[in-house]
Amino acid sequence: MPLPIPRSDEKAAAASAxxxxxxxxxxxxxxxxxxxxxLPAPLPLxxxxxxxxxxxxxTALLLRCCHNRRWAARIADCRPYPDMDALLAAVDEASYDxxxxxxxxxxAAETPQLPAPVPxxxxxxxRGAPLRESSADRRSTLAAHTALRAxxxxxxxRFGQPFLIFLDGHSPGERLGQAxxxxxxxxxxxxxxxxxxxxxxxxxxxRGRLVQLVAxxxxxxxxxRAGAAVPGA
Numbered sequence: 001m002p003l004p005i006p007r008s009d010e011k012a013a014a015a016s017a018x019x020x021x022x023x024x025x026x027x028x029x030x031x032x033x034x035x036x037x038x039l040p041a042p043l044p045l046x047x048x049x050x051x052x053x054x055x056x057x058x059t060a061l062l063l064r065c066c067h068n069r070r071w072a073a074r075i076a077d078c079r080p081y082p083d084m085d086a087l088l089a090a091v092d093e094a095s096y097d098x099x100x101x102x103x104x105x106x107x108a109a110e111t112p113q114l115p116a117p118v119p120x121x122x123x124x125x126x127r128g129a130p131l132r133e134s135s136a137d138r139r140s141t142l143a144a145h146t147a148l149r150a151x152x153x154x155x156x157x158r159f160g161q162p163f164l165i166f167l168d169g170h171s172p173g174e175r176l177g178q179a180x181x182x183x184x185x186x187x188x189x190x191x192x193x194x195x196x197x198x199x200x201x202x203x204x205x206x207r208g209r210l211v212q213l214v215a216x217x218x219x220x221x222x223x224x225r226a227g228a229a230v231p232g233a
Contacts, residue, residue, distance in 0.1 A: 051080035066206035067109030095203035166204040
């Protein structure tokens with residue numbers, strides 16, 4: 001969603017708010033079920049502009065991080081935030097205070113997103129990509145993708161909600177295995193216990209998504225905004 005261009009009399013306030021120390025992007029290892037829908041490239045939205053953006057637009061942005069209207073409205077209404085720590089503390093507090101109905105609303109909006117299939121050697125060669133994987137490695141990866149899809153289906157059938165896992169800190173090469181290990185281990189959980197685990201994973205995902213949107217650096221002057229990969233892809 002395009003952000004409004006601040007009027008000249010707002011630029012000074014925005015500049016002051018943007019003086020907050022830059023926060024580095026967090027790698028959102030959110031494979032394979034994040035985000036709710038494929039997100040466009042993160043907006044260059046420093047904290048000062050997050051504080052100054054109209055409430056409806058801020059709420060819409062927050063709903064891209066966690067699709068619960070009460071959660072989003074609460075965080076939007078607590079602006080301005082002096083720094084990212086304060087904003088993330090508000091995210092945590094709003095997440096911990098979600099009612100069962102709030103959590104159900106948020107979980108219902110999450111759509112599993114499985115990793116893209118491993119390209120064939122011919123497709124990789126056509127794109128000029130180096131062929132680093134052996135045929136055996138590709139077969140193993142495809143088998144893991146198939147197993148992950150089956151495990152996701154079993155999880156949704158058992159718990160009535162999509163499987164969520166936050167994989168920040170794991171390299172892209174580790175995420176498929178971690179996701180598969182996680183869903184298999186949680187399939188045997190008690191439904192009430194799993195609900196608590198899912199709520200915690202959702203909180204962590206919401207933080208990671210919001211950091212990406214708020215702390216994304218501005219593009220260089222005159223440069224187009226580069227496309228960003230979907231987290232976890």
